[in-house]
Amino acid sequence: MVIKKKNKTEYDFLKATDKNPSNIQPEKLTLDSRLQFECHPEVSCFTACCHNIKIILTPYDILVLRKRLNMPAHAFITEYTEPTYLEKTDMPGLQIKLVGEKNGCPFVTPQGCTVYTDRPSACRYYPVGMADFHEGGKDDDAEEKFFFLVKEPHCKGHEEPKQWTIGEWRQDQGVDLRDEMNKDWLRLVMRRKSFGHQASLSDAAKRMFFMASTDLDTFRTFIFESSFLDTYEVDAETLAAIREDDVKLMLFSFKYLANTLFGAAGLSIKEEKIQSKVEEIRKRQDEALQKAEQEYQQMKAERDRMARER
Ligand code: SF4
Numbered sequence: 001m002v003i004k005k006k007n008k009t010e011y012d013f014l015k016a017t018d019k020n021p022s023n024i025q026p027e028k029l030t031l032d033s034r035l036q037f038e039c040h041p042e043v044s045c046f047t048a049c050c051h052n053i054k055i056i057l058t059p060y061d062i063l064v065l066r067k068r069l070n071m072p073a074h075a076f077i078t079e080y081t082e083p084t085y086l087e088k089t090d091m092p093g094l095q096i097k098l099v100g101e102k103n104g105c106p107f108v109t110p111q112g113c114t115v116y117t118d119r120p121s122a123c124r125y126y127p128v129g130m131a132d133f134h135e136g137g138k139d140d141d142a143e144e145k146f147f148f149l150v151k152e153p154h155c156k157g158h159e160e161p162k163q164w165t166i167g168e169w170r171q172d173q174g175v176d177l178r179d180e181m182n183k184d185w186l187r188l189v190m191r192r193k194s195f196g197h198q199a200s201l202s203d204a205a206k207r208m209f210f211m212a213s214t215d216l217d218t219f220r221t222f223i224f225e226s227s228f229l230d231t232y233e234v235d236a237e238t239l240a241a242i243r244e245d246d247v248k249l250m251l252f253s254f255k256y257l258a259n260t261l262f263g264a265a266g267l268s269i270k271e272e273k274i275q276s277k278v279e280e281i282r283k284r285q286d287e288a289l290q291k292a293e294q295e296y297q298q299m300k301a302e303r304d305r306m307a308r309e310r
């Protein structure tokens, strides 16, 4: 069956080597579909796909990689990444900064990937892409999800005899955890994409999306050292968890972004904050009314004066 491009949430945008869509095999695959493929150091193309490539990093990728390299977020971002836009949106993100004459990933060596067990999601998915028709809402309809094979001429892994199901391949690559960790963030990106250019996102909103998606150290400071906690209701258990646990903080950041960017449920503003906002609006309205009344009285006085002079 031909893969339709409309209304789908694609996970394959994280990695792009070749823009030729004919490399995507026109067959919808399931977890039980057969796959003939293997990648190992003896394939003639070994590490070819780690050069001249765009690898978008998800927030979980950044978290795992910087922990692996024992670096604070900002140092990792500066050294190993460069800015990009996510999936034809105006949402800012990060991609791996390629280096050297061969334009390679900074983690590749002739012997292979030096961060293999912590490699980004995109490197794990390849060459099996996943499409998901959920548009940021329901997440319980497994039938909406399917897989497809990317078969690029340079990749000789397809000529290897090893056979498995898509499910076995995915398990081998450890993508289930990545799916779970990336899901809500990818849906934010896709939700933004589905809005197109009709709805604009303020620069402040984009900055917030970028900060929360890439730099959890700064996001934690924002939560605990700004007026955030005066504004939002966050229970003590959640607060204790996000203070210590980076993964929980990351998942909380997705909830916060969904709420502030798209009005999704999940975070509530404190009652007193709402009241003070209502007061502020009322005060502004009262002041505007007073000003209008004054202007009216002045106009009336002027009109009366002119009438008397006639
Ligand atoms: S992170 Fe590893 S697998 Fe991914 S492109 Fe870089 S070297 Fe290759």
Ligand code: SF4
Binding pocket: 038, 039, 040, 043, 045, 046, 047, 048, 049, 050, 126, 154, 155, 156, 157, 158
């Ligand atoms: S077989 Fe494919 S995935 Fe493996 S190194 Fe070669 S190009 Fe990359």
